[in-house]
Amino acid sequence: xxxxxxxxxxxxxxxxxxxxxxxxxxxxxxxxxxxxxxxxxxxxxxxxxxxxxxxxxxxxxxxxxxxxxxxxxxxxxxxxxxxxxxxxxxxxxxxxxxxxxxxxxxxxxxxx
Amino acid sequence: xxxxxxxxxxxxxxxxxxxxxxxxxxxxxxxxxxxxxxxxxxxxxxxxxxxxxxxxxxxxxxxxxxxxxxxxxxxxxxxxxxxxxxxxxxxxxxxxxxxxxxxxxxxxxxx
Numbered sequence: 001x002x003x004x005x006x007x008x009x010x011x012x013x014x015x016x017x018x019x020x021x022x023x024x025x026x027x028x029x030x031x032x033x034x035x036x037x038x039x040x041x042x043x044x045x046x047x048x049x050x051x052x053x054x055x056x057x058x059x060x061x062x063x064x065x066x067x068x069x070x071x072x073x074x075x076x077x078x079x080x081x082x083x084x085x086x087x088x089x090x091x092x093x094x095x096x097x098x099x100x101x102x103x104x105x106x107x108x109x110x111x112x
Numbered sequence: 113x114x115x116x117x118x119x120x121x122x123x124x125x126x127x128x129x130x131x132x133x134x135x136x137x138x139x140x141x142x143x144x145x146x147x148x149x150x151x152x153x154x155x156x157x158x159x160x161x162x163x164x165x166x167x168x169x170x171x172x173x174x175x176x177x178x179x180x181x182x183x184x185x186x187x188x189x190x191x192x193x194x195x196x197x198x199x200x201x202x203x204x205x206x207x208x209x210x211x212x213x214x215x216x217x218x219x220x221x222x223x
Contacts, residue, residue, distance in 0.1 A: 004154070033211065043155075043200065043213035056210055090154050099143045099204050101211070103154030 004104035018079040025093030032074040037088040118214030131188040133217040135201030144184040145202040
């Protein structure tokens, strides 16, 4: 069974731009969560999607948004990028009702 | 911010030694998860714990769910160089599916 895939793996943007990251969950997993990982703040929960609906949201500004498609693939978008948005963005998928999340390799975003 | 206090922050050990790390919280958790992350990769799930007092092993790894539901421990026996990485504890808060992660324990194993 293929693991969680994320594209792109690396991205360089400038302040003020926007970015869209993509995540394909493990087949059969309908829950997709997104995390931001930085050296200073560690792993922080962004949001969780299930059946195309946002089920939980972390404490991030509205510039961070996401969506999930009918095939469970998910995208997250960050608008008006700031230098502090530079981070590894991780996507994780899980079976319905399970807390066991399986992570993708992440997208390394650098904002210049 | 994070609500899981993980210690130690880092460990430098000799190959063959045993390792112990722990995670504590002021809040109750109903599930504890332990992950390992290697450079350039996402975290990999090692062990999941669901009941207070539960002790679960995965090869040389053993983890325990604390009786108070506010802590968990991970032990690695007879460490080897490929154990190098950052180990994270995680869990959804009681009555809240918001997944929290500890700051991680960075493990270095000298051959």
